[in-house]
Amino acid sequence: MSVEQISVFIENKEGRVKKAINTLAKSDINIRALSVADSTKYGILRLIVSDTERTIKALEDDGFLVKKNEVIIVKVPDEPNGLNSVLEILDQNKINVEYIYAFITHKVDQAVVVMRLEDMENGKKLLKSKNAELLTEEDIKNL
């Protein structure tokens, strides 16, 4: 169960993040989760949205460089040690996390964690075997 994530190249120039977000707003796209990775020279805006294909088109039409890739979204108990228990599973099996970010929603009383793993396939299998709850595209739409 993986979900599509959109990455947007953001040059280190005034107003670029705002412009990207503005593009989404104009196209009536809802952002489910968002994070920014940055270096001293530029950033990468990562987004989980309500409609991936439409988002890519809107951003590309506005001149942004966009890429789609897969991430895993896991529900974790919204309590101390919640995230730790999930990471523990991966750690014990030596599956590296490339990056991770979290968000909370109103509809489930759990936190939701977005992860990109070095080995996506085995990571997914492993988490499922340990009964972790992975969200689907459909779940994301309903959040």
Added chain:
Amino acid sequence: MVWNKEAECMEKEEKENLQLKRLKNTIKKTYERVPFYRKKLDEAGVSVEDIKTLKDIEKLPFTEKSDLRSAYPFKTFAVPDDEIVEIHTSSGTTGKPTVSGYTKKDIDIWGEITARAIGMALGEKHDKIQNCYGYGLFTGGLGIHHGAHKFGATVIPISAGNTKKQIEILLDFQSTIISCTPSYALYLAESLENEGYGPEDISLKSGIFGAEMWTEEMRDELEKRLGITALNIYGLTEIIGPGVAQECPEKNGLHISDDHFYPEIINSETGEVLDYGEKGELVLTTLTREGSPVIRFRTKDITTLREEKCSCGRTLVRMDRITGRTDDMLKIRGVLIFPSQIEKALLKIDGISPNYQIIVSRPEYLDEVEVKVEASRELFSDEIKEMESVENKIASVIKKEIGLRVEVTLSEPGSLPRSEGKAIRVIDNRNFE
């Protein structure tokens, strides 16, 4: 086609006699009519009587751009104002522009040499030339325009800029030849692709590209993306404008119309004249100009002259593609670098557009070079470390070419300047004062 067989395929001896006769005439007239040349020649202690062979041209002093600038605006003119019918100037990017005045005969010569250029670029009378060089004081637009008239082809005087209109004309008129800067041609190709068009939708067969330096790799790119034969044109306002030299489809150098312009190659540091096959600074003397004749003008362009007859049949002396300028040569930590070397390296990497910018700085005591390159879908990743490894890979390819480590920065597609005139590729922020 060979536009003027008699002139373009002339035997060596006949040509040299013609050149010598014309050279003497030019020196005589400039001495008589242009005070600043008279002063220069008197100071050097030479007169027209000292010119007995072509080699004697070496006795004459050079003309620098600064000489022409100090004669601004009209002190270089060798004819009364009555006879001047057109004026052009250089861009003046490095100071006051230089001014060139043309008589009716000068315009006719200009048309003649650009007509030759059109012939070399596969031109036929029925061709439609989309001339996207700027019309105005810049020589690009009107130079090609005069040539197209002389040649008898149809010129579409669209001038520079307005890419939307350029594309509309390309599609609706089905232009067959295009003339512009190579970087603008690339931008047009990109814009066509963005609108969903490719070479099959247009009828271009050749491109006459000049006014800035470009590389063989860029030629491949233009030929592939526009479906054309991309050829190099050379010229400069101080001499006449575009058409001084042009490549034929053999692509082995640009044919200099040496019955009108006498070329030499010199060592730019010592001024010593070099042989055919040796690389150095191009020096040009006008042999037939009336309005603004120029003697031994130092072009600052670096090239090599070739004497052998071309397989196209022309005997005009050929010059290699310009590989640099004595004044945009960058000296980085003591190493000489030309922007064209960096361009060459970039074109070796898949997914890189040839739009780039070189920024030189000296943060402490050491020169630093940053090369900005536009990222593309192939180069973009959702992870910073991947992006950094792409930058490092590009830096290594550049290092192989120039021998220096540079800092590569990926920037957003379309964010680096594309030029309609001359692309600004180098920003030197070092302060040498």
